[in-house]
Ligand SMILES: Cc1cc2nc3c(=O)[nH]c(=O)nc-3n(C[C@H](O)[C@H](O)[C@H](O)COP(=O)(O)OP(=O)(O)OC[C@H]3O[C@@H](n4cnc5c(N)ncnc54)[C@H](O)[C@@H]3O)c2cc1C
C-alpha cells in the first residue's frame with residue numbers, strides 16, 4: 001500500500017502581512033512558515049492508516065521553495081517515511097491547476113493507493129488542488145472529510161455538510177480525500193522522532209521537469225481590504241480599557257445597568 | 258454574457274444559496290439558465306430555463322453523474338460563466354467541472370472588478386484580484402456575499418435530464434447533528450472562546466465573564482475540535498447561528514465561517530492581541546489586549 005500526502009507551507013495567519021514588490025501576493029520575507037492547518041489532519045490520517053495496515057509507505061510531497069523542507073520535516077517527524085520536495089521558488093505564482101498538474105506529473109506512474117490533501121490552503125484557500133489532482137490521477141475524490149475508517153479494501157468516510165449535517169459514503173481504493181478540521185487529533189512530533197526524521201530521505205526535484213500546464217487563472221493584484229466596519233479600536237492599559245469598555249456597554253447595550 | 262447557475266438541493270429541499278447565484282448573475286448582468294439535481298416539488302423561483310435531474314435518480318452524493326449531466330447542459334448552453342456556491346456542494350463539484358472543460362476556476366468570489374473576480378486570501382486579511390485565462394470560467398461564491406434584494410418570484414421552464422445512479426462512491430446515509438446541549442440562540446449575552454485562549458484551563462475566565470453578564474459561553478471551531486468545549490457551543494456555519502444583544506469574541510480571529518454564525522448580533526466586542534484580526538470588520542469595539550489579563554480584570558470590575 002502506498003500513501004501520498006500533499007502539504008503546503010503557509011505563514012501564520014496572525015502575521016502582519018506586507019505585499020511583495022509586484023503587488024501580486026504577500027512578501028514572505030519576514031514571515032515564519034508553518035504547515036497548512038488542514039494538511040496536519042491529512043498527515044495524521046495517513047500515519048494512522050499506516051499504523052492500522054502495518055505495511056504501507058507514506059510519502060509526503062510539497063511544492064515550493066527550499067524553505068518548505070522545514071515544514072516537510074515536521075511531517076517526517078510525525079511519521080511519514082520519506083519526502084519529495086518539488087523545488088519551485090515561484091510556486092506562489094502557479095495556479096491550482098498547475099500545482100495539481102505538477103503533483104500529478106510526479107505521482108502519475110507511482111501507483112498510490114490513497115492520497116490525502118487538505119480541503120484548502122489557509123493563504124490561497126482555493127479548495128481546488130486536491131480535487132484536480134484526483135481527476136488528473138483518475139481517482140475518485142471525496143472532499144471535506146471529518147471521519148475516515150478503513151476496513152479491508154473499503155473505506156467509509158464522513159463528509160461534512162453545512163449546519164452540523166454529515167454524509168456517510170463508502171468507496172474502494174484507490175481514492176483521494178481532502179481533509180477538514182477536526183478529522184482527527186494531529187500528533188506532536190516527539191524529540192526522538194524529530195531526530196529520526198533528520199535521517200529520513202527527502203529528495204528535491206526541479207519543478208521545470210514536471211511543469212507542462214499553462215496557468216488557467218492569474219493574479220492581477222493583491223491588496224488590503226477597504227476598512228468597513230468603522231468600529232472603535234481600544235488600546236492601552238488594561239485597567240483603563242476595562243473602564244472604557246464598561247462605559248460603552250452601559251451606553252450602547254441594555255445588558256449592564 | 259451567459260451564465261449557467263448551479264442550484265443546490267438536499268434531502269428534497271432547495272438550498273437558499275441557490276438564490277445567491279441568481280443574485281450574482283443579476284448583478285453582473287448575465288443571462289442565466291439554471292441546473293439543479295433536486296426535485297420537482299421544490300424548484301427555484303425564477304423566470305428562465307431550468308435543467309432538472311431528479312435526485313432520486315442521481316443519488317444524494319454522486320459528483321461523477323452530476324458532472325456528466327452538467328457537461329451535456331454546458332454543451333447546449335455554451336455559458337461563459339458557470340456559477341456555484343462556495344459550499345460543501347460547490348467546492349466539491351466546481352474543480353471537477355473546471356478540469357473536464359480545462360478552464361480556470363476562481364473560488365470564493367466576494368466581488369468583481371471588470372471581468373476579474375475579487376477573492377479573500379489569508380483569512381480575509383488580503384484581497385486577491387483574479388483573472389481567468391480561459392474563455393469559460395467556473396466561479397464559486399462566498400456564502401452571503403451576494404443576495405437578492407427582493408423575494409424570488411417566477412416559474413422556470415423545466416427541461417428534464419435523465420440520469421443514471423451508477424457511481425464508485427456509495428451513499429450510505431446522513432448523520433444529523435447531535436441533539437441536546439446548550440441552546441445558544443436563547444442567550445442575550447454570549448462570550449465566546451477562540452483558539453487564542455491557548456489552553457483549556459483558560460476557558461474558565463471566559464465562562465466567568467459570561468456568568469457575570471448573565472449569559473452563556475460559546476466557542477469557535479478549534480476549541481470544539483480540541484474537545485475543550487462541547488459541539489452545541491460552536492458558533493458558525495457548522496455550528497449554531499446566534500444573534501444575542503451582546504457577543505464578546507475572545508481570541509477569535511474572525512474567519513468567514515465564524516462570522517456567518519454571529520455577525521447579526523446587536524453589539525459585538527472583540528478581544529484580540531492582533532489589531533488587524535478580521536473580526537475587526539464586524540466588531541463595534543475591538544479591544545487590543547491579551548485576554549488572559551483583560552478578561553479577569555473586566556470580570557472583577559463587573560462583579561463590584
Ligand atoms: C467548511 C468550514 C466550516 C467551518 N465552520 C466553522 C464554524 O462553524 N465555526 C468556527 O468558529 N469556525 C469554523 N471553521 C473554521 C474557521 O475557518 C477558522 O479556522 C476558525 O474559526 C478559527 O478559530 P479561531 O478564531 O478561534 O482561531 P484562530 O484563527 O487561530 O484565531 C485565534 C485568534 O486569537 C488571537 N489571540 C491569540 N492569543 C491571544 C491572547 N492571548 N489574547 C487575545 N487574543 C489572542 C489571535 O490574534 C487570533 O486572532 C470552518 C472552516 C471550514 C473550512
Ligand SMILES: Nc1ncnc2c1ncn2[C@@H]1O[C@H](COP(=O)(O)O)[C@@H](O)[C@H]1O
Nearest residue numbers: 006007063117118120121126127128129
Ligand atoms: N504547493 C503545494 N504543495 C503541495 N500540496 C499543495 C500545495 N498547494 C496546495 N496543496 C494541497 O492542496 C490542498 C488544497 O489547496 P488549495 O487548492 O490551494 O486550497 C492543500 O491543503 C494541500 O494539501
